Amino acid sequence: MGKKKSRRSPQDAGLTITSMMDMMTIILVFLLKSYQTDDLSVAASDDLQIPLSSAEKTPKLAVNVVVSRKDVVVDGAWVLDLTEITSEETGEPELAVPLDEKRGQLVSKLYEVLLEKAETAKDLGARAGSDNYDFKGEILLQIDKRMPFSVVREIMFTAGQAQFGNFRFVVIKGGGT
Amino acid sequence: MAGKGKRGTQADELDLVPIMNLVTILIPFLLMASSFVSLAAIDSTLPAIGQPPPPEEQDDEEPLNLSVAITDEGFTVMGGDATLKPEGEEKGATIPCTKPNCPTPEAYDIKELTRLLVQIKDSWEDEQNVILVPESQVPYEVLVRTMDATREDPDTVDGAGNRELFPFVVIAGGAQ
Numbered sequence: 001m002g003k004k005k006s007r008r009s010p011q012d013a014g015l016t017i018t019s020m021m022d023m024m025t026i027i028l029v030f031l032l033k034s035y036q037t038d039d040l041s042v043a044a045s046d047d048l049q050i051p052l053s054s055a056e057k058t059p060k061l062a063v064n065v066v067v068s069r070k071d072v073v074v075d076g077a078w079v080l081d082l083t084e085i086t087s088e089e090t091g092e093p094e095l096a097v098p099l100d101e102k103r104g105q106l107v108s109k110l111y112e113v114l115l116e117k118a119e120t121a122k123d124l125g126a127r128a129g130s131d132n133y134d135f136k137g138e139i140l141l142q143i144d145k146r147m148p149f150s151v152v153r154e155i156m157f158t159a160g161q162a163q164f165g166n167f168r169f170v171v172i173k174g175g176g177t
Numbered sequence: 178m179a180g181k182g183k184r185g186t187q188a189d190e191l192d193l194v195p196i197m198n199l200v201t202i203l204i205p206f207l208l209m210a211s212s213f214v215s216l217a218a219i220d221s222t223l224p225a226i227g228q229p230p231p232p233e234e235q236d237d238e239e240p241l242n243l244s245v246a247i248t249d250e251g252f253t254v255m256g257g258d259a260t261l262k263p264e265g266e267e268k269g270a271t272i273p274c275t276k277p278n279c280p281t282p283e284a285y286d287i288k289e290l291t292r293l294l295v296q297i298k299d300s301w302e303d304e305q306n307v308i309l310v311p312e313s314q315v316p317y318e319v320l321v322r323t324m325d326a327t328r329e330d331p332d333t334v335d336g337a338g339n340r341e342l343f344p345f346v347v348i349a350g351g352a353q
Contacts, residue, residue, distance in 0.1 A: 017193045017194075017197065018193065020197070021193055021196065021197065024197070024200040024201070024204065025200065027204055028200055028203055028204055028207070031203075031204065031207035031208065032207065035207055035210060050216075051317065051318040051321040051322070052321075053217060053219060053321050053322075053324070053325050054325045054328070054329070054331070055217040055218065055219045055324075055325070055328070056217055057217055057218050057219070057220065060218075087314060089313070089314055090249075090314055094314065140218065143317050144317065145282075145316065145317055145318035145321070146316050146317070146318065147316065147317040148313060148314050148315065148316060148317075149247075149311040149312065149313055149314065149316070149317065149320060150313035152317055152320070153313070153350060156348065157350075166220070167220070167221045167348075168219065168220055168221075169218065169219040169221065169321065169324075170216055170217075170218055171216070171217050171218070171219060171321055172215070172216060172217070173215045173216070173217045
């Protein structure tokens, strides 16, 4: 009787771990699957907090401009840094494009990068021959929610001059009244 | 040799601890990495470049030219129609923030804005365009909330979901 009992306990311990393994494996597979399905990656951080909105449309892939509190990045490539200036109107510090980076409302480096992308896209569209690949001037804008409109305006103006007139503001679903 | 017995019985011998290690590390990592947020996009077009959507009303009717200015004191709703101007107001109806000088994005009274826009929509059923004119220091979040307020009315539901107000947004240069 005693021998039977002592032989059973290690087997019980093995079974307990197995059932936990089942659960963990299912969770793991689920997470791996949901990890892969984002084609647009938003690297949320302190510097980039996307505003909430009640919008429903899903973003399609296009040229991706990320304007965080530190810098401006186009399709993963850094373009320029933002700086903090004292606003003339409110007297408080606010983010802005550095003065030597812009001519009027046009942000020079951003304009060059976007113009090059526009030319490449148009070229590809012409060669592909199908309407699907035509250059439509679409641009995705991921902007930190605290960004003052002056910066947003300059970015939009520059993009417009570089022939990207179709703005798609990337927002996180869930806002609205 | 005799003491070792059968080594083929894998049910007893399988060591699950390394696999558990792997799973225990991977799951918290994936949980942190996969943020369960779904993204959406708001479309807008520049006024001069790109194709603004064609107005649907007849040519003999005066266009509404509805525009909403976002200032550091609240919203100002303007339009081509004289009925939008309440008595004594030069430009148009003003909706002040719930707190003076609008310190936070939440202070902007978007419920009141939506209510006013519903009234305007009642008179101009076919109009779908709105022009937003934010001031330079207005935060981007306020602009997005305003676009939400002008796009649809969450309090009224018709056949296709929330009642659509003015879904085509154009963002103008800025009010100075």
